[in-house]
Amino acid sequence: MPNLREEGAILLVSCYEQGHQPFHLASLNAMLRQEGYAPRVVDTSLDPLSDSTIRQARFIAISVPMHTALRLGEALARRVREVNPEAHICLYGLYALLNADHLLRDAIDSAIGGEYDVPLLKLVQALEEGVTFPPGVRTRQQASGAWIERTPFMVPLRRQLPALTRYARLQWGNDMRIVGYTESTRGCKHTCLHCPVTPVYQGRFFAIPQEIVLADIRAQVRRGARHITFGDPDFWNGPTHALRIARALHSEFPDVTFDATIKIEHLLKHAHLLPEMRELGCVFIVSAVESLNDNALLRLDKGHTAEEARRAFALTREAGIILRPSLLPFSPWESLESYIEILDFFEQEHYIEHIDPVHLSIRLLIPPGSALLEQEESQAWLRDLDAENYTYRWQHSDPRMDQLYERVATLVAEGERRQEDPALTFFQVKALALAAQGKDFSVEEALAAYGPREVLPHLTESWFC
Known part of the structure; x- marks a missing residue:
């Protein structure tokens, strides 16, 4: 049986957590160290992972809380397999379990979804003792669903992670603030059909004790944080x-x-709380607006209408809080006309500064296990599973929308690479959309007409799923 208590015998790796110091490594690190293990922690978004570190490890856990992290995590797992074929490789997080069938073929040895801490700890202990793997751990031989049991939460242990100064900052005018990250809940009580949280948590969520959350914030403030991101799927699942x-x-x-x-x-529902949120230091709120097309919102079971989304913008503006929307403008239910309506809304209401251009290019992902697969009407546009890209293929009924997506995605990525003015990218996207209707549009004239822009509070790394 392997000795997993030696320094570096366990390797915890994060590939991407949206420009934040990786919470999911710090949380697991605390639990393992309490049990007498001495894991090494590496964030490959900032630091290289050497072959010697890989060879020393006997158990390697890679955090994959989102789609981009999974893409990077699988590539890393395959490298680990070549360098250290004897090591046990585990992927944990929302996307690990959803894509377990593909990953377990040859990339990894186990996958854990949901409340990962306890199952992963018990997996380590089972490997040491040579016994059957515990519930909540999916392997080639053992079928297991998500582990949705309350975790004995601990204060995340961050001292081995890169300094907060190396991560994204809050830019607010000319002020650049070091950003910390924590979570006050896990899971979500809502079941939006396209959300990866839904098939894993099935409408459940867990509140992390206040003293744990505050201790984590306190530790990050001591290390220079002047702004905190609460990364819960929904901070107001439990508003009290x-x-x-x-x-x-x-x-x-x-x-x-x-x-x-x-x-x-x-x-x-809780609009009366917004003024207090502003007084307490809330400078912006991220919200999954997704669309301003009522049919699309209904099909996604978002729980709001286009008019209610517009009201939310007005309410937050009145309270002095910036609403930064996440969008899903490419779905089977969006039309070329409704896509242009989204662009018109942000232009006419002077909200272009509220969005990262990447959100104009987000296309619906349908991972294995998605609640959308259970919808009978999905068969009209759903195609086969593209396991290597972690999604079912789908085709829009209007070929112009699929063509527009390709063009917008390329344009936005290039603008991000060149660090272009987001408003310029926005109007270039609008030019593409109107061209798909056979209409001309002057980007230069639109920029001039839009007028002066301000730097609203935002994180310096664009949000990617």
Whole structure:
């Protein structure tokens, strides 16, 4: 049986966590060290992973909380397999379990989804003792679903991770703030049909104790953080819990600001809380607006209408909080006309600064296990599984939309690479959309007519799923 208690025998790896110091490594690191293990922690988005470190490890766990992380994580797993074929490779996180059938063929040895901490710890212990793997661990020989049991939460252990100064900053005018990241809940009580949280958590969520969250924030403030991102799928799944944490944060660190992700439905239901959120230091809120097409919103079971999304923009603006939407403008239910309506809304309301251009190019992903697969009407546009890209293929009924997606995705990626003015990219996208209708559009005239722009509070790394 392998000795996994030696320094570096366990290797914890993050490939990408949206420009934040990886919470999912720090959380697991704390639990393993409490049990007497001495894992090495590497964030490959910033630091190289050497072959010697890989060879030393006997158990390698790679965090894959999102699609981009999974793409990078699988590539890393295949490299690990070549360098150290005897090591046990485990992928954990939302996308690990959804794509387990593909990953377990030859890339990895096990996958864990849901509340990963306890199953992963028990997997390590099972490997040491040579016994059957525990529930919650999916292998080639053992079928297992997501582990959705309450975790004995611990304060994340971050001291082995790269300094916060190496990650994304909050840019607010000319002010650049070091950003910390934490979570106050896991899972989500809502079941939006396209969301990867839905097939894993099935409408459940867990509140992380306030003292744990505040201790994690405190540790990051000591290391220079002046802004905190709450990375919960929805900060207001439990609004009372969230407000208690925000109040305690502001009481202890009145100069520290924060941002959070909150559902449109919740922004409307609890709109009376928005002024207090601003007073407590909330400078922007991310919300999954997705579309301004009521049919698309209904098909996704988003729980809000286009008009309600517009109201949420007005309510947050009135409260002095920036609403930064995430969008899903390429879906089977979006039309060329409704795509242009989205662009018109942001232009006419002077909200272009609120969005990262990447959101104009997001196309619906349908991973294995997606709730959308259960919808009978999906068969009209659904195609075969593209396992290597972790999604089912689908085709729009209007070929112009699939062509537009390809052009917009290329344009946005190139603009990001060149660090172009986001407003320029926005109007270039609009020119492509109108060209698909056979209409002319002057980007230069639109930029001039839009007028002066301000640098609204935002993180310096664009959000990717």
